[in-house]
Each structure stands twice: as structure tokens, then as C-alpha cells.
Amino acid sequence: MRYLADLLTLTRLILSIVLIVISFTGGTPEAAFIIFLTAEFTDTFDGTCARKWPFPKNKTPAYRKYAAQFDMVSDVLLAAGQVLFCTLRVNWIVGLIVIIYYAVVCGVLELILYGKFFGHPDNCTKNSLTNRNFPLAKKIVLARRYLYTICLGIVNAFILFATNWPLPVKIGLFIFGCSIFVFIWFFLRQRRKHVSRDAVDVERKLAKSAKTKH
Helix, strand or coil: CCCHHHHHHHHHHHHHHHHHHHHHHCCCHHHHHHHHHHHHHHHHHHHHHHHHCCCCHHHCCHHHHHHHHHHHHHHHHHHHHHHHHHHHHHCHHHHHHHHHHHHHHHHHHHHHHHCCCCCECCECCCCCHHHHCHHHHHHHHHHHHHHHHHHHHHHHHHHHHCCCCCHHHHHHHHHHHHHHHHHHHHHHHHCCCCCCHHHHHHHHHHHHHHHHHC
16 A cells, blocks of 8 residues: 555656647547546645655655655646647637646746745755745745635636536536546645645654754
């Protein structure tokens, strides 16, 4: 079970690449929707599995050192595949707007939060906001997650309604998707204490430092 989280992340990476490929080769909206939904399912549970079944410190595989980066790259590729499919196969205007948001807004935030692209709390520069004001950085990360989830939902809705499925099926899946979004929204609220599994060590250091000062 200890390898389950890694297998889920690997599955998401593979599905993301498949989604990017069918964006160029003429895949159907039905296929894109199912692929993305499956990949999001892995994203929902890989972190939970990693915390529930951790590796013992003396038995942690060497590749786990890069687990956070691997997870982040998988997320980025999945979002890229979804937006790329929407841009090339469904609605280029919506796709372009989301691409600009991801490239400009998320890119700028990455530089502010971590001082680099594809950074995280345990791997950022000294002048990054994470090191200078971690509580503020945590709020920004949470806000970015909300906006990121909303963008994914909008793009996925366009892909869903571009399918040839019967309208009742589309509406049912749309309602189901909205329910999942509400779940994620409350789930993210529960994660206010720990913005990500990578931030746990940072928060512990800050708490220890605060106790020492007092």
C-alpha cells in the first residue's frame, strides 16, 4: 500500500500525456472528459494515501526525494492537456483566456511565492515570500487553489457539453461535477493548517521558532 500514492501519481502523469496527445490527434470530447475525470480522481487520493501509508524513514525509496516535484509536474501537465484540448477541439476563446491566466497569474505567483517556477515551501529562494512571510504566502496559495479549481471546472464544463452524450447525461454529470467542486472547496478549507504536505516541515519550524522566542 505504501506504493499506492506513487502509482496514482504515475497514472495521472500517463493520462496527462495521453490527453495532450489526443488534443493534437483529434480525440473526442468524450475521451478527453473521461481521461481528465480519471486523472483528477488520482489527484484527489494520492496525497491521502501518502499520508496514510508513509514509508519508514530507513526504507524510503530514493526517488521519493523528488515526490513533490513529480506530483506538481503531473498536475501541470494535466491542466495543460485539458486546456489544450479545449483550445484546439472545443472553444479556442475559452482555452486562450485560461492559458493566459495560467501563464501570467500562476507564473507570477510562483515567482513571488517561491522565487522560482515549480517551487514549493521546502524548495524556494531566500527572498521568496514563503521565507519572508509564510502566513501570507499560505493565504495566497489557498486563493490560487480556489481560482485554479474554478478554471478547471469551467474548461471541463465546456468539454462536457461538447460531447455527443444525451442532454440529461450532460446535466447529470454537470451537477455531479458541481458537487465535487463543493466537496473540494470544503476540503481545501480543511487544509488551511497545512497548505500542502511539503509545507508541514516549514510550519513546524516556524512554530518551534515562535516557542523559542517566547
